Amino acid sequence: MSVYWPEILFAAFCAMAAIQVFYYLYFFTRLAFYKKPKAESSMQHAVSVVVCARDEAQNLADNLPEVLQQEYRSTFEVIAVNDNSFDDSKYVLEYLSKPFRNLRPIELKQEARLINGKKFPLSIGIKEAKYELLLLTDADCKPASGKWIELMQGAFSNGKEIALGYGAYYKKPGFLNKLIRFETFLSALQYFSYALAGMPYMGVGRNLAYKKELFFRNKGFSSHNQLPGGDDDLFINQVATKKNTAVVLDEEAFTLSEPKTRWSTWRSQKARHYTTSNHYKGIHKFLLGLFAFSHFLFYPLLAASIIFFNWWMALAVFGFRFLLQGFIYYKAMNKLNEKDLFWLYPLLDIWQWFYYLLFANSLFKKPKANWK
Structure with missing residues (x-):
């Protein structure tokens, strides 16, 4: 019995394309065509903003005033946890606390035993928070507008306990x-779309809100204290449900950060982030892995189908996926104010193949203990 390898290659290519099309139609259209639901109430909650910092004096000086001067009519406080800094962070916080009475600096002078990374200072900040609604960001982040707190807290209605924002x-x-920015967009396309499909699996600590009671009801970060990362994605993966999670996609509710300027530092940052994904729930690992697997095989199988099977049939399948992808990307990039990337998306989509190769080994590496 002869084996028809060209037909098998083309069938495999069509299978990968079909998987991709499924993700775009079932999941990613949810972000692309998202419409903000009408608020059933205009209640404003008291908010505790929690920021953790280690050796970030300049970032605190540059960004914290934007948090402290939010145009929020209700009560809010800003808790800044200075985690064993050796720079001038302490003095920056002391200086800012004079004009801003709602700033509450907390000084940590001893490392936590057996708890790696950012989890201990963040847990201390949450414990010291006066208010039930917690809004988290990083010292290197700046709110996109003065309405950041108002818009993020507005998601807490109808039993919602978590609000996912865009960093x-x-x-x-x-x-x-x-x-x-393209990698950040792709990550957001997935975690927002999954949340809108009733399967939330992560958030980003640069822009994330949840209730204090939810944190303590689930014993905080105790289930993954041994890992330096996961204070945002693993915690949300553990506690988020279809009913308790909302997304906030208002452009004025985004946070903005300075991106890395060197390949080596960006690669180290991303590698550190990926070490936590092995600890996601099984269904999330399967769905995320299947999408990445189909994307990784798509282009090699396209080339093989063009060479060994039928070039116009292969290009027809590619063209359908390409047009669908472009349409979804265009709509989603407009939602996340990344529309300048749209014209580069064909090149950036091919770049993702090299991206998978670059970071594949990070999934199996032991994470480093430091969070800075």
Whole structure:
């Protein structure tokens, strides 16, 4: 019995394309065509903003005033946890606390035993928070507008306990900046779309809100204290449900961060982030892995089908996926204010193949103990 390898290659290519089309139609259209639901109430909650910092004096000086001067009519406090810094962070916080009475600096002078990374200072900040609604961001983040707190807390109605926000990066010249923002966009496309499909699996600590009671009801970060990362994605993976999670996609509710400017530092940052994904729930690992697997095989099988099977049939399948992908990307990039990336998406989509190769080994590495 002869084996028809060209037909098998083309069938495999069609299978990968079909998987991709399924994800775009079932999941990613949810973000692309998202419409903000009408608020059933206009209640404003008292909010505790929690920021953790280690050796980030300049970032605190640059960004914290934007948090402290939010246009929020209700009560809010800003808890800044200074985690064993050796720079001038303490003095920056002391200086800012004089004009801003709602700033509450907390000084940590001893490392936590057996608890790696950011989890201990964040847990201390949450414990010291006066209010039930917690809004988390990082010292290197700046709210996109003065309405950040108002818009993020507005998601807490109808039993919601978690609000996922978008942590964007500043637009800068250079190809690395575009790669960083495209990867950030793709991550957001997935975690927002999954949440809208009733399967929330992660958030980003640059822009995330949840209730204090939810944190303590689930014993905080105790289930993954041994890992330096996961204070955002693993915690949300553990506690988020279809009913208790909302997304906030208002552009004024984004946060903005300075992107890395060197390949080596960006690669180290991303590698550190990926070490936590092995600890996601099984269904999330399967769905995320299947999408990445189909994407990784798509282009090699396209090339093989063109060469060994039938070039116009292969290009017809590719063209359908390409047009669908472009349409979804265009709509979603407009939602997340990343529309300048749209014209580069064919090149950036091919770049993802190399991205998978670059970071595949990070899934199996032991994470480093430090969070900075």
